[in-house]
């Protein structure tokens with residue numbers, strides 16, 4: 580079994596991005612990311628600070644707007660609008676989840692699609708589904724980056740995705756379909772889950788249920804990607820029973836240190852992509 584080390588792969592990708600950012604800055608463009616955090620959810624705060632820190636390390640411009648969880652939906656929408664109009668901002672994201680009185684859909688739809696570096700706007704989700712170039716959500720893009728870095732072949736392979744969220748499950752299946760995989764989606768209503776997962780050459784667990792995937796559900800030699808972030812007895816654990824599954828998997832991502840670090844790196848990737856588009860646009864006018 581080989582461990583798919585997200586920190587290591589992330590580090591390599593960040594070096595590439597750093598060189599691209601240097602070139603953009605030489606042309607007078609500093610990639611800029613605006614992050615909006617609503618409320619004081621400790622995990623969200625820690626992810627947001629990590630995004631800011633990574634921007635700084637890579638020499639990018641970063642703005643953090645913190646808003647109280649009592650903020651109205653309209654006030655949040657107008658904060659987004661300010662960044663939509665700011666020419667120094669290439670990427671905008673609102674950290675999820677949001678308080679229950681705010682519509683996630685309205686918030687995502689308020690972000691200008693050309694600055695939607697999370698890739699959650701329906702226009703960008705539609706482009707991904709129809710195979711057009713677009714911002715791909717960061718966790719799915721990070722998974723693809725890991726597979727490609729490790730020269731894991733995708734074409735014709737059986738990919739089973741457990742989970743159907745708009746952030747991970749659906750887009751990762753679409754992304755790997757565009758890489759010519761044969762994709763099966765499973766979810767909480769799937770009958771005989773193990774019969775499906777056992778077929779997987781690449782198994783992606785993104786259901787949000789601790790240790791859902793047991794050793795018996797995995798084919799010998801399979802690539803197992805764990806997207807789960809569950810807290811059990813105060814300890815972070817994935818959707819895969821890591822200790823047992825590592826005995827049968829060919830390669831496996833740990834939690835922490837697997838897919839998580841890739842998510843933030845691919846956010847930087849998408850912001851750099853957006854800045855490159857700004858540069859191309861500037862050159863064209």
Ligand SMILES: Nc1nc2c(c(=O)[nH]1)N[C@@H](CN(C=O)c1ccc(C(=O)N[C@@H](CCC(=O)O)C(=O)O)cc1)CN2
Pocket residue numbers: 622626672673674675676697717718808815834835836837838839840841842843
């Ligand atoms: N607007 C968004 N909101 C959320 C997203 C997102 O992509 N956009 N994804 C998640 C949270 N997230 C990034 O925002 C994220 C989650 C986890 C990690 C990570 O590196 N995890 C570490 C462990 C961290 C820990 O100890 O708690 C790991 O797996 O090694 C990075 C980013 C939901 N919201």
